[in-house]
Amino acid sequence: MKKPLFDTGDAESNELSRLLTQERVDSAGFKVPKISPKNDPDLATFHDLIRATKRAKTRKKGISKGQLRKLAGVKR
Amino acid sequence: MTKRGVIHSPQALDDPPGGSLGEWLRFLGAMPQESDWIPVWPPDAFAIAAAILRRTGAYVNLVNGTSKTSPKTRSRPSRASHEPDASAVGREWRKTLASVLEQGETKRLRDACPEAIRGWWAEMLRCRTSPLAECAKDPHLLAAAVNLCVAGDAACDDIGVDVRDPFLVMAELVLDHNERRSLCLRVPVEKLAVLPKRHTPQRGCTIRSLSHNLALFTPTEIRAMWESPYKAASGDLDLFNLLLLPWPVAVEPGDFCVSGHRAEHDVNIGLSGDQRYFDYRPRQSESPAKLAARVAHAIDVATREVDRIHGVALPELSLTFEQFLAVEKVVVKRHAILISGVRGEGSRETNGLPYNACVIQPLGLTDLAKAPGRIRDVARRIQLKHHRWCLDRDQILQYELGGRLPAAPDCWERIYIGPRAIRFVTFTTWLTTCVLICEDLARQDPVTEVIRSVGPHLVFALLMDGPQLRNRWPSRYASVLAEDPGCSVLSMTSLGMAQRSRPRQQSGDTSDKRSTIALWRDAIYGEREIALEPGHNACVLSLVKKTATEFTIGAGTGSHVAAFPVYAGARSISCARQPRKRTRQWPRYNARRKR
Numbered sequence: 001m002k003k004p005l006f007d008t009g010d011a012e013s014n015e016l017s018r019l020l021t022q023e024r025v026d027s028a029g030f031k032v033p034k035i036s037p038k039n040d041p042d043l044a045t046f047h048d049l050i051r052a053t054k055r056a057k058t059r060k061k062g063i064s065k066g067q068l069r070k071l072a073g074v075k076r
Numbered sequence: 077m078t079k080r081g082v083i084h085s086p087q088a089l090d091d092p093p094g095g096s097l098g099e100w101l102r103f104l105g106a107m108p109q110e111s112d113w114i115p116v117w118p119p120d121a122f123a124i125a126a127a128i129l130r131r132t133g134a135y136v137n138l139v140n141g142t143s144k145t146s147p148k149t150r151s152r153p154s155r156a157s158h159e160p161d162a163s164a165v166g167r168e169w170r171k172t173l174a175s176v177l178e179q180g181e182t183k184r185l186r187d188a189c190p191e192a193i194r195g196w197w198a199e200m201l202r203c204r205t206s207p208l209a210e211c212a213k214d215p216h217l218l219a220a221a222v223n224l225c226v227a228g229d230a231a232c233d234d235i236g237v238d239v240r241d242p243f244l245v246m247a248e249l250v251l252d253h254n255e256r257r258s259l260c261l262r263v264p265v266e267k268l269a270v271l272p273k274r275h276t277p278q279r280g281c282t283i284r285s286l287s288h289n290l291a292l293f294t295p296t297e298i299r300a301m302w303e304s305p306y307k308a309a310s311g312d313l314d315l316f317n318l319l320l321l322p323w324p325v326a327v328e329p330g331d332f333c334v335s336g337h338r339a340e341h342d343v344n345i346g347l348s349g350d351q352r353y354f355d356y357r358p359r360q361s362e363s364p365a366k367l368a369a370r371v372a373h374a375i376d377v378a379t380r381e382v383d384r385i386h387g388v389a390l391p392e393l394s395l396t397f398e399q400f401l402a403v404e405k406v407v408v409k410r411h412a413i414l415i416s417g418v419r420g421e422g423s424r425e426t427n428g429l430p431y432n433a434c435v436i437q438p439l440g441l442t443d444l445a446k447a448p449g450r451i452r453d454v455a456r457r458i459q460l461k462h463h464r465w466c467l468d469r470d471q472i473l474q475y476e477l478g479g480r481l482p483a484a485p486d487c488w489e490r491i492y493i494g495p496r497a498i499r500f501v502t503f504t505t506w507l508t509t510c511v512l513i514c515e516d517l518a519r520q521d522p523v524t525e526v527i528r529s530v531g532p533h534l535v536f537a538l539l540m541d542g543p544q545l546r547n548r549w550p551s552r553y554a555s556v557l558a559e560d561p562g563c564s565v566l567s568m569t570s571l572g573m574a575q576r577s578r579p580r581q582q583s584g585d586t587s588d589k590r591s592t593i594a595l596w597r598d599a600i601y602g603e604r605e606i607a608l609e610p611g612h613n614a615c616v617l618s619l620v621k622k623t624a625t626e627f628t629i630g631a632g633t634g635s636h637v638a639a640f641p642v643y644a645g646a647r648s649i650s651c652a653r654q655p656r657k658r659t660r661q662w663p664r665y666n667a668r669r670k671r
Contacts, residue, residue, distance in 0.1 A: 014256055016454040017304035021248045028245040029178055042116045042185040045261065046177065049249050063451050070443035071451075073239065073307030 018053070019063065020072040025053050027074035097211050098204030100131075105263040108204045114197050115224070116185050117250075118169060119235075119259035119270045119290060121193065122228030125221040126292045127268055128200075130283040132212035138222065138629045139281050162223040163634040165192045166230025170243055173231070177242035193227060196220040222286075229287040230634065235259065236272025237305050237502050248304060256301040259290070269295045271302050271500070274508050275531030275562035275638055276626040284529055284561060285629040288636035291529035299497040300526040303457070306502070309411070309443045313504045316619040316641065318387045319378045319412070320568055320606070321371065322593035323394050324358065325613050327572030329480045331358045335490045353490035354467065354481050355430060356393055356419065356540070364402035367395070372406040374651035378616045381647050385412050385616070386441060387503070391570045392417035392461075392514050392540040393432060404437050408452060412440040413503060415511060417538040418458075426492035432461040434511045434538055438501050462496050462523060463515040465489040465540075474542065475576045498523055500532055506621040506639035511536045517553045517567065531561030534619075534641050539569040542577030544595035546603055554597040562626070564598035564619075564641045568606075571613060598642045600624065609648040618644040 091109055092098020098108040104124055107113035115121035129135040172188040199220035203211060211217055234240075235247050236259075250261055258265040259272070273291035277284050283292060293300070335353035362370075371388065378385050388407050395403060400418050407414040414437040422428040436457040444451055467487040472478055481487045502508040510532045516523060517537045527535065535557055537550060544550060544567050554565035575590050593615065594606035600622055606615055619641040626638045 014252065014301075016451075017248075017256060018252050019454075020304045020306075021245070021252045024239050024245045024248060028239075028242045046185065046246060046249075049246075049253055053249060053252070063447075063454070067444050067447050067451060071306055073305075 016071075019068050022053050023065075023068045023072040023074050025050055027069075027072075092204050095207050096205050097128075097200070097208050097217075100128075100208050101200075101204065104267060105260075108201055111201075114186060114189055114194055115228075115262065116189055117261040118166065118173070118228040118231035119247075119250075120228075120262045121197075121224045122232070122287065122290045123260050123263045123268050123270045123292060125200075125224035125228065126283055126286065126290075128211065128221045129218070129225060129286070130292070131208065132218070134212045134218045135222070135283055135286055135629070136281055137218065138286075160192045162192075162226035163230040165190050165223075166227035167233075169193065169227060170231040170233070174241045174243040177246055190227075193224065196223045196227075200224075225286055226628075226634065229290050232259075232272075232289040235289055236302050237505055237508065239305065251302060251304075256303065257295070257299060266295060269293055269300065271300060271530055272508075273530055274533050276628055276636065277528070277531070277560040278562065278626060279560050281629055284531075287628065288626065288634065288638075291531070293526055293529040296522050296525070297496055298462075298522045298526060299495065300530070301497065301499050302530075303438070303499055303501045306438055306442050306455075308441045308504055309445070310441075313386065313441075313507075314620065315383070315644065316386045316504070316507060317378075317382045317384060318389055318566075318617045318619065319375060319385045320594055320615045320617055321374060321388060321390050321394075322568060322571040322574070322608070322613070322615070323390060325571040325575075327570065327576050328359065329477055332356055332477055332480050334481060334487070352482055352485050352487045354487050355490050357430075361396065362399070364396075364399045367399050368402035368406045370651070371403045372410070374614050374649075375407070375410050375412065377649055377651040378614065381649060382616055382618065385410065387413040387415065389414075389536065389538075389566075389568060390416035391568050391573075392434075392538040393419040394570060396420065397435075400435055404435075404452060404456070405449075408437060408440040408445050410440070411445045413438050414440065415509075415536055415538070417513060417540075422492070426494070429490060429492035431494070432489070432491045432513065434459050434461075434513050434536075436499065436501055436511060438503060441503055457499050457501065459497055459499055459511060459513075460494045461491060461513040461516060462493070463519045464491055464493065465515050474578055475573070476578065496522065498526055500530055506533060507619075507641055508532045509534045509536060511538060513537075514539045514541065518549060527557065527563070528561050532563055533639060535563045535565045537565060537567035539567055540573050541567075541569040543574040543589050543592040544569060544605060545589055545592055546595070546605060551595055551597065551603060554595065555603075558597050558599045562599045562638070562640065564596070566594060566596055566617070568594040571608065594646075596643045596646075598640055600640050600642055604643050604646070606646045607648070611652075612648040612650045614649050614651050615646055616649060617646045620644040 101108045106124055169190050176185055176188040199216055203214055203217045239245050247259055250259055254265045258269040260270050271291045273289055276288050332354050335355050375385050394417050397418050397420050400416055404414050416435055418433050418435050420431045422430050439452055439455045469483045472481050472483040498510055500508055500510050512535060550567040554567060557563045557565050571593055574593055592605045592607040596604040608615055622640045622642045623637050625635050627635045
């Protein structure tokens with residue numbers, strides 16, 4: 001999909017940021033909490049964000065995992 | 077965002093009355109009607125507390141020495157003796173949060189919230205039914221707000237520029253969730269925005285004087301976005317060499333023309349029929365490949381003068397988008413960032429109007445300088461000019477354009493004004509930058525509030541202007557940003573426009589300054605005019621990091637070592653010679669090619 005010339009922050013424009021965050025989340029060592037969301041909605045919110053990021057199937061065509069890791073500054 | 081956060085309601089309090097602090101807190105995304113709700117995410121605590129201080133104006137008491145609102149010297153005797161230091165509480169909060177996020181399963185996030193934060197929040201809730209106007213008179217409430225503000229800020233050290241611990245990674249995640257526009261988890265980005273901050277103003281007394289790491293502002297029509305930090309291949313830089321290419325080196329009167337579209341058509345596309353409009357359309361435009369070769373040659377020549385070129389900058393309207401793409405390829409391959417003004421023809425996307433934009437390509441400093449084009453596409457950032465340039469009579473005479481443009485009525489730049497945005501891009505820990513295009517530097521609204529809040533290290537002002545002399549307008553506006561919040565400002569124009577200009581010389585000053593293509597201004601050493609030597613057409617500007625301690629207003633709210641990019645020399649160079657084409661000398665190879 002061609003990137004719009006003037007987009008100013010919609011999902012397409014921030015694709016690289018999302019991909020980098022995904023790599024950083026992968027390497028940050030977050031763990032899914034054992035306590036129920038009812039007991040800690042805040043933590044659950046955070047982990048929802050983490051899970052959503054891990055699940056996101058963003059358009060990676062043309063960008064390898066290794067390249068993203070380098071750019072994100074994370075190790076395998 | 078998940079709705080799980082709002083179902084946690086063990087004990088509901090009465091709804092706060094209209095106009096009360098409680099109602100206002102609820103508007104901001106807090107839940108004052110629930111007794112055990114606390115701000116568990118430091119940027120939220122900062123946003124809510126700083127917003128109250130800004131709304132009531134009570135933070136000014138910090139400079140008055142009114143002890144009742146000073147964070148460490150509250151007057152309530154029962155608590156004052158063991159009142160914790162808000163900065164220390166913030167740092168402890170950060171440590172615990174990082175630990176909880178890493179281990180996840182053993183501790184509730186709210187358990188990571190220090191007791192002092194709960195106490196200060198409870199103090200604010202105590203006044204939830206008070207009218208907002210009365211809150212400024214309650215010293216305990218205001219002390220609690222200052223403490224929350226300071227603690228939230230202290231917890232966010234290095235936010236937005238580093239990702240070394242889970243807290244900072246989580247901050248990136250939240251930024252992504254908010255389309256890079258705010259760090260807040262609970263406070264909606266449409267109501268208040270919090271972004272990372274690089275400078276604290278050392279003059280004046282505003283809400284910006286109260287924090288080092290977090291910037292609060294009310295979102296307006298301008299979308300302010302903080303880019304994800306990129307990992308530089310060579311680690312943190314000590315020196316930043318910027319190659320300034322003030323091209324085109326010649327601008328002809330024929331490059332300007334009165335717009336052919338007038339009257340009825342103008343009304344249809346939003347242009348007034350009473351005004352005149354002009355287009356800037358250079359008659360001679362180099363092919364993208366040739367221009368890219370010239371830029372590559374310029375980098376090679378510059379590299380003989382300095383160790384390495386880290387960035388290349390070109391002024392407003394210097395390239396077409398096609399030329400930019402070709403130049404970008406060679407610049408990124410040579411491990412440098414690229415910032416350039418770009419012009420383009422009208423399209424359906426721009427309602428038929430030409431556009432004037434700046435494009436930032438940050439990829440060159442990273443490990444991915446030799447990556448394929450796809451990654452360059454997603455890393456490229458485009459920002460449209462916010463305001464049209466109005467050429468008045470004086471300017472038309474100054475640039476000797478009277479034969480092309482009518483000098484009687486004002487003549488406006490015919491460009492598309494699209495959605496307004498500003499992007500803060502971090503190249504290294506001491507170089508967070510943003511770009512303004514010409515008129516956007518002079519027009520304070522709507523961008524200046526955001527720039528002053530965030531305080532980027534360096535503001536690039538890409539201009540199409542006369543020589544960059546100390547007594548001209550860019551210097552005045554740069555000095556405003558250098559003083560508050562402390563930004564360094566580089567304004568640069570093309571040699572062609574500088575040469576066209578006939579500025580009014582100061583009396584007694586007969587020197588020709590029309591080769592002054594840039595002006596550097598920083599908060600520590602002041603101004604520097606950057607001029608080219610005769611026959612030269614490029615310049616290498618060297619920047620180094622200087623650190624200085626910045627303070628917030630009021631005692632006990634902490635100091636912080638801030639970085640300032642400062643001038644470290646400029647060298648004019650000539651790179652006019654075209655690189656010689658290489659031909660292979662092997663006879664068999666050449667013979668095969670001929671066949």
